Amino acid sequence: MPVVRTLTRTVKRVLQSPVCGCQAVTSVRFIGFSPRQVTSDASFHSVSFSEADHPRVLITGGLGQLGVGLAKLLRKRYGNNNVILSDIRKPPDHVFHSGPFIYSDILDYKNLREIVVNNRITWLIHYSALLSAVGEANVPLARAVNITGLHNILDIAAEHGLRLFVPSTIGAFGPTSPRNPTPDLCIQRPRTIYGVSKVHAELMGEYYHYRYGLDFRCLRYPGIISADSQPGGGTTDYAVQIFHDAIKSGRFVCNLKPDTRLPMMYIDDCLRATVEVLEAPAESLTMRTYNINAMSFNPEELAQEVRKHLPELEVAYDVDAVRQAIADSWPMNFDDSNARKDWGWKHEYDLPELVTTMLGYLSPQRLDAQAQAS
Ligand SMILES: NC(=O)c1ccc[n+]([C@@H]2O[C@H](COP(=O)([O-])OP(=O)(O)OC[C@H]3O[C@@H](n4cnc5c(N)ncnc54)[C@H](O)[C@@H]3O)[C@@H](O)[C@H]2O)c1
Numbered sequence: 045m046p047v048v049r050t051l052t053r054t055v056k057r058v059l060q061s062p063v064c065g066c067q068a069v070t071s072v073r074f075i076g077f078s079p080r081q082v083t084s085d086a087s088f089h090s091v092s093f094s095e096a097d098h099p100r101v102l103i104t105g106g107l108g109q110l111g112v113g114l115a116k117l118l119r120k121r122y123g124n125n126n127v128i129l130s131d132i133r134k135p136p137d138h139v140f141h142s143g144p145f146i147y148s149d150i151l152d153y154k155n156l157r158e159i160v161v162n163n164r165i166t167w168l169i170h171y172s173a174l175l176s177a178v179g180e181a182n183v184p185l186a187r188a189v190n191i192t193g194l195h196n197i198l199d200i201a202a203e204h205g206l207r208l209f210v211p212s213t214i215g216a217f218g219p220t221s222p223r224n225p226t227p228d229l230c231i232q233r234p235r236t237i238y239g240v241s242k243v244h245a246e247l248m249g250e251y252y253h254y255r256y257g258l259d260f261r262c263l264r265y266p267g268i269i270s271a272d273s274q275p276g277g278g279t280t281d282y283a284v285q286i287f288h289d290a291i292k293s294g295r296f297v298c299n300l301k302p303d304t305r306l307p308m309m310y311i312d313d314c315l316r317a318t319v320e321v322l323e324a325p326a327e328s329l330t331m332r333t334y335n336i337n338a339m340s341f342n343p344e345e346l347a348q349e350v351r352k353h354l355p356e357l358e359v360a361y362d363v364d365a366v367r368q369a370i371a372d373s374w375p376m377n378f379d380d381s382n383a384r385k386d387w388g389w390k391h392e393y394d395l396p397e398l399v400t401t402m403l404g405y406l407s408p409q410r411l412d413a414q415a416q417a418s
């Protein structure tokens with residue numbers, strides 16, 4: 045009985061401690077390890093890394109909408125060779141020639157571990173996922189990539205003392221969550237495999253943080269809007285497509301109803317937030333999973349703003365039942381006050397700046413000039 049009592053006391057201590065920071069008491073996979081934090085002596089918002097202390101970064105699922113832009117940003121800060129993009133797809137020429145790229149399937153644990161060891165990785169940014177709409181179309185694959193894949197990532201990160209960033213999403217909330225606004229901590233009962241897998245990622249990451257001292261950091265992104273990369277099959281994709289169609293044909297068919305309000309963000313804000321939370325001193329983080337937000341609009345409001353530049357734009361609605369049901373269960377407005385308070389999050393793009401920037405980027409003259417230069 046004394047053994048049981050001692051064990052009970054130990055478990056209680058571990059569960060009650062706000063940040064464990066302890067040695068792992070059992071191995072995560074087959075081998076033992078001592079969680080080692082990457083030092084975070086950098087001061088937030090004005091970090092500069094010397095040659096000696098820069099992180100060595102691996103981005104999984106890096107060829108999607110967000111990974112290439114993030115790699116570009118991180119390479120500027122930490123050096124080209126210190127940021128490795130990886131994916132299971134073949135990179136386009138310009139990506140392949142812009143910096144290190146490596147094949148990595150997150151379902152292959154041994155290969156992932158080999159990459160981390162051979163490249164002395166210290167930060168892991170885990171972007172691989174199946175998004176909301178494609179996830180519903182292939183639940184077994186979404187479950188494998190988003191859940192089994194995450195388990196591999198968590199174990200490797202814990203085993204090698206990595207700082208781990210995993211994005212979550214507005215999709216981690218559901219119809220029973222408060223939707224206007226949605227705070228960081230509230231009921232989370234999403235009804236998509238994507239949402240369920242992201243809640244699982246949030247909880248598992250936080251559990252590994254408290255249990256093994258893993259330096260887990262997570263932001264819940266809104267729908268992200270970008271000009272030079274295509275979205276990978278989500279519910280918010282319409283807000284990217286409208287710009288392409290407005291410029292190409294002046295006509296856009298929207299797959300969500302005109303009054304479907306969702307939180308959204310321009311990609312530059314999203315990538316900057318990611319770097320900021322990654323560089324934030326651990327003491328500034330009172331939580332390990334934060335909402336971040338910039339703006340909130342519906343298709344009708346977006347179309348009105350685009351019409352200020354392209355008055356001829358025609359918008360028709362052909363509602364996709366699956367996407368509409370998903371959108372109707374998601375937050376309309378996102379409360380990101382904790383991120384603003386703890387580590388100084390501040391967005392730069394509201395709807396008017398977003399529209400001007402997107403149209404400027406996609407204007408035929410600019411695209412022509414880019415094509416001639418390449
Ligand atoms: N884009 C958004 O609006 C948004 C919003 C919220 C959260 N997020 C999250 O941000 C992350 C990146 O999003 P994105 O828009 O770039 O996604 P995306 O769908 O565009 O790209 C995901 C990438 O994962 C890769 N992938 C799939 N299976 C893989 C496997 N087995 N091994 C390795 N890679 C694999 C795909 O090839 C793809 O390139 C995701 O985790 C997503 O959930 C994105």
Ligand SMILES: C[C@@H](O)[C@H](N)C(=O)O
Nearest residue numbers: 175176213278279280
């Ligand atoms: C919101 C986000 O997670 C993604 N763009 C999706 O719609 O699935």
